[in-house]
Amino acid sequence: MGIILELKDLTKAYDTYTVVDHLNLQVNEGELRCLIGPNGAGKTTTMDLITGRQKTTGGQVIFDGRNITGLKEHMIVRRGIGRKFQVPAVFKDLTVRENLEVAFNRNPDPFANMLMMFRRTDKARFDEIVDLIGLGERLGERAGYLSHGETQWLEIGMVLTQNPRLLLMDEPTAGMTEQETHKTSQIFNRLRGSHTLVVVEHDMTFVREIADVISVLHMGKLLAQGTMAEVENDPKVREVYLGAEGISDAT
Amino acid sequence: MSVHDFWTPFSAGPFVNSLLIGLTLGAIWLLAALGLTIIYGTMGVINMAHGEFIMVGAYFTFMMQSMAGIPWLLCLPLAFIGVAILGWIVERLLIRYLYHRPLDTLLATWGVSLILVQGVRLIFGGEPQYVEVQPAALRESASIAFVHIPWLRIFILGATLALAAGTWAILYKTVYGVRVRAVMQNKEMAASFGINAQNVYGMTFAYGAGLAGVAGAMFGGLKTVFPDMGLGYIVEAFLVVVTGGGHLFGSIYSSAILGELNSVFSYFTNTTFARFVLFVLIVVFLRFFPQGLFPEAKARR
Amino acid sequence: MNRTGGNLYHNSTAQWLAYIALFGLLAIIPVVGAEPFQLRTFAGYAVFAMLAVSVSMVWGFGGILSLGQGIPYGLAAYCMGATMQMQFQTPDEPIPSFMLTNELEELPGVWKPFWHTHIGLILALGVPTLIMTVFGILMFQARLAGAFVAIMTLAMLNAFYSMAQDLQPFTAGFNGISPPNAFKAFGVEVDPYSPMMYWLALGVLAVVTFASKYMLQSKFGTIVQASRDDAERVRFLGYSVAYYQVVVFVFGGLIASLAGIVWVMIQQYVSPTALETPFSIYMVVWAAVGGRHSLFGAIVAAIVLNYLQTELADISETWQKAWLLILGGIFVAVVLLLPRGLAGAFEYLIGWIPFGGRSAKPAARPEAG
Numbered sequence: 001m002g003i004i005l006e007l008k009d010l011t012k013a014y015d016t017y018t019v020v021d022h023l024n025l026q027v028n029e030g031e032l033r034c035l036i037g038p039n040g041a042g043k044t045t046t047m048d049l050i051t052g053r054q055k056t057t058g059g060q061v062i063f064d065g066r067n068i069t070g071l072k073e074h075m076i077v078r079r080g081i082g083r084k085f086q087v088p089a090v091f092k093d094l095t096v097r098e099n100l101e102v103a104f105n106r107n108p109d110p111f112a113n114m115l116m117m118f119r120r121t122d123k124a125r126f127d128e129i130v131d132l133i134g135l136g137e138r139l140g141e142r143a144g145y146l147s148h149g150e151t152q153w154l155e156i157g158m159v160l161t162q163n164p165r166l167l168l169m170d171e172p173t174a175g176m177t178e179q180e181t182h183k184t185s186q187i188f189n190r191l192r193g194s195h196t197l198v199v200v201e202h203d204m205t206f207v208r209e210i211a212d213v214i215s216v217l218h219m220g221k222l223l224a225q226g227t228m229a230e231v232e233n234d235p236k237v238r239e240v241y242l243g244a245e246g247i248s249d250a251t
Numbered sequence: 252m253s254v255h256d257f258w259t260p261f262s263a264g265p266f267v268n269s270l271l272i273g274l275t276l277g278a279i280w281l282l283a284a285l286g287l288t289i290i291y292g293t294m295g296v297i298n299m300a301h302g303e304f305i306m307v308g309a310y311f312t313f314m315m316q317s318m319a320g321i322p323w324l325l326c327l328p329l330a331f332i333g334v335a336i337l338g339w340i341v342e343r344l345l346i347r348y349l350y351h352r353p354l355d356t357l358l359a360t361w362g363v364s365l366i367l368v369q370g371v372r373l374i375f376g377g378e379p380q381y382v383e384v385q386p387a388a389l390r391e392s393a394s395i396a397f398v399h400i401p402w403l404r405i406f407i408l409g410a411t412l413a414l415a416a417g418t419w420a421i422l423y424k425t426v427y428g429v430r431v432r433a434v435m436q437n438k439e440m441a442a443s444f445g446i447n448a449q450n451v452y453g454m455t456f457a458y459g460a461g462l463a464g465v466a467g468a469m470f471g472g473l474k475t476v477f478p479d480m481g482l483g484y485i486v487e488a489f490l491v492v493v494t495g496g497g498h499l500f501g502s503i504y505s506s507a508i509l510g511e512l513n514s515v516f517s518y519f520t521n522t523t524f525a526r527f528v529l530f531v532l533i534v535v536f537l538r539f540f541p542q543g544l545f546p547e548a549k550a551r552r
Numbered sequence: 553m554n555r556t557g558g559n560l561y562h563n564s565t566a567q568w569l570a571y572i573a574l575f576g577l578l579a580i581i582p583v584v585g586a587e588p589f590q591l592r593t594f595a596g597y598a599v600f601a602m603l604a605v606s607v608s609m610v611w612g613f614g615g616i617l618s619l620g621q622g623i624p625y626g627l628a629a630y631c632m633g634a635t636m637q638m639q640f641q642t643p644d645e646p647i648p649s650f651m652l653t654n655e656l657e658e659l660p661g662v663w664k665p666f667w668h669t670h671i672g673l674i675l676a677l678g679v680p681t682l683i684m685t686v687f688g689i690l691m692f693q694a695r696l697a698g699a700f701v702a703i704m705t706l707a708m709l710n711a712f713y714s715m716a717q718d719l720q721p722f723t724a725g726f727n728g729i730s731p732p733n734a735f736k737a738f739g740v741e742v743d744p745y746s747p748m749m750y751w752l753a754l755g756v757l758a759v760v761t762f763a764s765k766y767m768l769q770s771k772f773g774t775i776v777q778a779s780r781d782d783a784e785r786v787r788f789l790g791y792s793v794a795y796y797q798v799v800v801f802v803f804g805g806l807i808a809s810l811a812g813i814v815w816v817m818i819q820q821y822v823s824p825t826a827l828e829t830p831f832s833i834y835m836v837v838w839a840a841v842g843g844r845h846s847l848f849g850a851i852v853a854a855i856v857l858n859y860l861q862t863e864l865a866d867i868s869e870t871w872q873k874a875w876l877l878i879l880g881g882i883f884v885a886v887v888l889l890l891p892r893g894l895a896g897a898f899e900y901l902i903g904w905i906p907f908g909g910r911s912a913k914p915a916a917r918p919e920a921g
Binding site for chain 3 (some may be wrong): 072073085096103
Binding site (some may be wrong): 348531 | 608617670686690691693694696698699700702703704706707708710711712714717719786829830833835836838870873874876880881882883884887888891910
């Protein structure tokens with residue numbers, strides 16, 4: 001298992017301030033990496049830079065050995081990076097089934113898709129994902145009617161249909177109940193190994209349940225990195241996070 | 252006209268004259284766009300009925316002149332007030348329900364435009380009416396060497412600059428202006444300081460409409476007054492606003508540039524082909540600079 | 553493809569049946585006995601319906617508000633006008649009379665291809681499609697959306713209107729082109745007042761509608777509607793949203809082009825009014841009132857609103873003027889109160905009829921504590 005994602009001196013700077021500051025990060029394939037840090041540390045921007053949603057002002061993003069800096073979003077997605085957004089982004093007017101159908105992207109060409117009705121060969125994978133996210137009962141409903149947690153899972157399912165090698169998740173448990181958070185961590189643990197996950201999170205209980213490695217960002221730089229235990233006890237992290245109490249009490 | 256008469260050879264005098272005309276044309280477009288700039292810049296409202304506000308201003312002037320014998324110069328401020336009231340009513344009854352739906356505002360105001368055009372047609376009929384510009388001197392043209400410009404257009408240039416300056420003063424030098432700019436930047440925050448955004452929007456829309464009314468009073472004297480005349484201003488006005496970036500200085504610059512370009516093109520070819528070229532240029536320009544000439548650095552919400 | 557399981561409105565079979573019923577009803581009008589003049593007017597309604605369908609496709613389903621559907625319509629109309637005009641000309645008299653009035657001594661190069669009817673027809677479809685493709689790429693690659701697109705389409709429409717008026721030697725300017733004879737296909741003249749013309753117009757409308765419906769039900773249609781709701785999400789699923797938007801935009805243009813061709817066949821006349829701003833916006837009004845998310849609604853609204861307009865105009869001139877005022881009022885009311893148009897209201901009412909599956913209700917889950 002080698003390095004699947006590498007950020008080299010990644011920078012996003014505006015005239016007056018710098019959001020991401022020469023960030024260097026490496027993620028191994030199959031790992032479940034959690035990205036934490038106080039608000040404004042640059043976590044979401046880093047995700048934006050990786051996925052091409054924002055333009056970098058310096059540095060590179062290397063995915064699977066290839067430089068993907070500056071590519072358009074849909075091209076990066078086709079290379080194998082999937083992203084789940086902070087605010088759940090599903091198609092509210094379409095049904096759950098249709099949402100997943102859109103996500104099934106065998107051929108992104110519009111003309112091919114005019115002739116295509118949903119192929120049965122994808123059915124096995126479809127069922128697999130529906131089973132994983134637990135929305136089998138809700139396939140015919142408009143996505144706008146789902147509860148918050150279900151919307152998050154639907155979006156995760158949509159991202160999964162493309163079989164991305166790297167999954168970026170931005171605060172996947174935001175707004176979830178405790179049971180929903182627990183179910184999400186079960187989903188993530190099932191994904192680990194066959195997929196690489198990078199998860200931005202604030203909920204430390206959740207992070208504790210899933211993380212292999214934690215990277216702490218502060219002011220656009222990497223502050224500390226390691227296992228939960230290592231990071232918990234790091235004095236720099238304690239100072240930045242909540243004074244002397246550190247991150248253990250953060251939710 | 253034959254195909255071979257397309258291109259006019261260059262000669263200095265007429266060219267300079269057309270440059271000066273271009274300035275006055277820019278002024279007309281700026282005047283048409285001034286109210287729209289305020290409304291769009293402040294409220295993000297796309298008022299497709301703006302051309303009809305101009306038209307109503309022209310008809311209002313016609314009415315005051317022909318029925319009450321009011322001198323033209325006095326009609327100008329009266330038209331401002333009259334159409335401002337109309338604008339206030341439209342905002343109250345319609346616009347305020349559509350603030351969060353910009354495309355629907357565009358459509359609904361087009362409906363208002365339809366209503367106004369047909370309403371005017373029902374009342375006044377479709378034949379063109381005439382607004383008499385007074386004093387008589389303004390109906391003449393200024394003639395110095397190769398320069399040949401109607402005095403009315405020079406008057407419009409001056410009036411437009413005065414109105415633009417006045418608008419600037421209101422926005423930047425008065426308490427009301429501060430409120431408007433606060434609401435423009437951040438509506439919620441302004442509300443938390445006790446600023447009644449609703450009132451601000453209502454007054455602003457009325458002000459923008461009033462400017463259209465004055466424009467109509469002046470434009471009525473340019474050619475004739477007829478129900479469809481608004482159409483001839485709305486597209487140009489929008490292009491001025493959008494090219495300029497949606498605020499006062501942007502519109503001033505863009506109207507000047509577009510007016511000049513139009514004149515220059517007209518000099519070499521003719522008016523309608525010039526328009527075609529100009530519009531295509533604008534479309535291409537907006538594709539590369541959707542924020543316009545002077546993009547506003549919007550604060551992150 | 554049962555959408556929410558409980559609403560007959562969304563049932564696929566029911567929808568196709570409704571369309572068949574509609575077209576069946578429309579098709580028997582000549583048989584039931586309508587005067588030739590009426591037939592010609594009704595054929596015109598089919599053209600308006602096509603334009604409403606084109607707006608519905610691009611706006612209701614694609615999320616692109618184009619105020620310039622008149623562009624492909626007008627360009628195709630002019631090409632058709634040229635084709636029909638050249639059908640009239642002979643090798644001895646190759647130059648149309650309006651050109652002679654403009655002192656042209658020979659047929660301009662641009663007009664020469666229209667000697668051949670089949671080339672003329674190809675140009676009538678091809679030229680607007682090419683222009684809409686370039687225009688679409690220009691706008692959607694730059695990720696322009698919403699009001700911006702609306703204003704740009706309006707500006708381009710005005711630009712073409714100016715051109716049509718101005719290039720008098722080529723377009724007969726303000727007066728327009730009036731081919732003296734009806735269109736000749738395979739040596740047979742298609743009389744605009746005949747049932748043949750009516751069925752032809754209706755047939756084109758049917759083809760266009762069913763093609764659109766099919767496209768919407770395919771995966772392409774799902775992706776396009778998803779792009780309308782959340783373009784970024786679609787991008788992040790690996791699709792080039794700009795590409796899809798251009799395709800929808802051009803398809804809408806193609807429908808409008810067909811409408812333009814049929815119109816000139818019926819009217820034997822084309823002028824700059826085809827490129828007029830109000831007309832292009834009326835198309836949007838019809839689609840909005842009928843329900844932009846419904847092709848059926850768009851068709852019905854276009855027919856009914858234009859029918860009302862014709863009938864009221866016959867009563868008196870005052871009524872004609874008043875109608876447009878009422879239409880403006882209806883439009884405002886629809887935008888404000890009934891954003892999904894009459895079709896949307898219908899959808900809501902039909903939903904009360906008990907039908908199949910569960911009725912669609914939001915999930916009743918306990919709120920996150």
